Amino acid sequence: MRIIENIISDRGSKYAVSGGACNSEQEAKAFLKALYRKKKFAKATHNTWALLSADAPLKNDDGEAGAGMVILRMLEREALFDHIIVVTRWFGGKHLGGDRFRHVQEAVRIYLQDLHAS
Template sequence: MRILENVITDRGSKYAVSGGPCTSAAEAKAFIKALCRNKKFAKATHNTWGLLTEDGPLKNDDGEAGAGMVILRMLERERLHNHIIVVTRWFGGKHLGGDRFRHVQGAVRIYLDDLGTS
């Protein structure tokens, strides 16, 4: 599991991004469970994720409507299969509007750059 913390901060909200090999919905659930063993991630407002598997795309917005689709689109562009990416957000008290999607995209880009896919 690769975790990059404090990758983006905006109006009090903080973002982290994590990921790792994953091939199924069951493995995705186990990945999120393992991530949330860290109390900091368990207390996050949102742990949104996307995953491309042989059976098709999987995502979970975790209350951040549309964020999972943003992650999926980026995975598709990179042709990165069987690798989950999770964007975590701790809400800072001010609504970000559409900027939240830009931040999800930015967090995924940071992860992909660190992974060396782009």
């Protein structure tokens, strides 16, 4: 599991991104369960994720409407199969409007750059 914390801060909201190898919905649930063992992530406002697997694309907005699709599209563009990416947001008290999608995209970009650099 790769976790990159404190990557974006905007109007009090803070973001992190994490990911790892994942082949199925069961593995995605296990990944999230492992992530939630870190109390900080269990208490986050949103843990939005997507997975592009051989069976079918999977995504979950976790209350951040449309964010799962943003992650999924980026996985498709990269042709990154069998890998889950989770964008975590701690709400800071002010609504971000459309900026939240830019932040999700940027978080995924940061993750992908880190993944390709290693």
